Amino acid sequence: MVGIVLFHGVEELDFAAPYAVFAAMRRLQIQTGDPELPETHVLAITRTPGIVHGANGLRFLPDYDLTMCPDLDVLIVPGSGEIGEPTVPEMEEGGLWEFVHDRAAQVRGLAAVGTGSFVLAKAGVLSGQAATTHWKYLDRLARFEGVTTCGTGVVESGMVWTARSGTWGVRLGLALIGRLWGDAAARRVARELGEEEGAPPPAP
Numbered sequence: 001m002v003g004i005v006l007f008h009g010v011e012e013l014d015f016a017a018p019y020a021v022f023a024a025m026r027r028l029q030i031q032t033g034d035p036e037l038p039e040t041h042v043l044a045i046t047r048t049p050g051i052v053h054g055a056n057g058l059r060f061l062p063d064y065d066l067t068m069c070p071d072l073d074v075l076i077v078p079g080s081g082e083i084g085e086p087t088v089p090e091m092e093e094g095g096l097w098e099f100v101h102d103r104a105a106q107v108r109g110l111a112a113v114g115t116g117s118f119v120l121a122k123a124g125v126l127s128g129q130a131a132t133t134h135w136k137y138l139d140r141l142a143r144f145e146g147v148t149t150c151g152t153g154v155v156e157s158g159m160v161w162t163a164r165s166g167t168w169g170v171r172l173g174l175a176l177i178g179r180l181w182g183d184a185a186a187r188r189v190a191r192e193l194g195e196e197e198g199a200p201p202p203a204p
Contacts, residue, residue: 002074005116006046006062007096009088012054014078014113015044017169018176022074024192025177025185037188038073038181045069047096055081066099074176075100075107078166079114079134086115086137097123109176111161113169120160121147129157132164 002022004015022042029037046052046062053059064070077100080088090096101123104110112120117133118141120126127146132138132155142149153168154161154175163172170193178186 001041001043001070001072002076003043003045003064003069003072004076004078005096005100005119006044006052006060006078007080007088007090008053009055009080009082009090010052010060011079011081011114011166012056012058013166014116014169015054015060015166017166018076018078018111018113018173019044021170021173021177021189021193025189028188028192036182037185040073043069043072047090066095069099072103072107073180074109074111075103076111076113076172077116077119078169079112079116079118082115086118086133086140091115091119092122101125107159108180109159109161111163111172111176113163113172114165117141117162120162125160129160130155131157131160131162133162134165 004019022040026040029039044062045064047066049065051059051061082088097119100119104125114134117131121144130148130150132150133141138149153164154171161172161176163169174186174190177189
């Protein structure tokens with residue numbers, strides 16, 4: 001299962017881009033029955049039950065709250081659409097970073113999009129890792145002990161992946177699929193998403 005976190009003020013693109021990638025993989029598996037494609041369910045997870053309001057007005061109805069979330073293979077934390085600050089209050093409180101800290105040892109892949117990397121940093125999982133975030137906040141991410149910041153679009157470091165922004169969320173999702181389920185699966189999903197040659201575009 002793939003879980004993507006939601007919170008009030010989430011940047012919709014940060015959520016939607018990786019969601020679309022894993023939803024495409026699930027669609028392919030259902031259509032083809034190919035045993036080489038995992039039977040992946042994509043879940044939206046929130047701090048508390050109820051409708052979540054995105055930064056630009058889109059509303060989400062999550063599948064689970066943090067206390068009821070099932071076991072996951074992949075956990076993804078999107079960023080916020082806050083202007084002038086890398087995080088919104090719900091990214092700092094309510095047990096979100098504690099949830100990420102606890103699940104980090106259980107998942108096969110942990111990822112963040114945009115300023116979601118600050119939640120990973122606060123959870124302590126970026127210590128000793130390279131990571132990226134929105135270019136406006138790279139210097140602030142570098143203040144966390146043990147974090148090496150990079151300005152590239154997608155960074156893979158150990159079992160942690162970070163994407164600079166929502167526009168890199170598709171490449172992040174394809175990178176996760178390639179690492180966890182193989183390059184062939186990533187190419188098939190890329191083709192399903194419209195890449196004519198069936199290969200994910202390389203991250204710089």
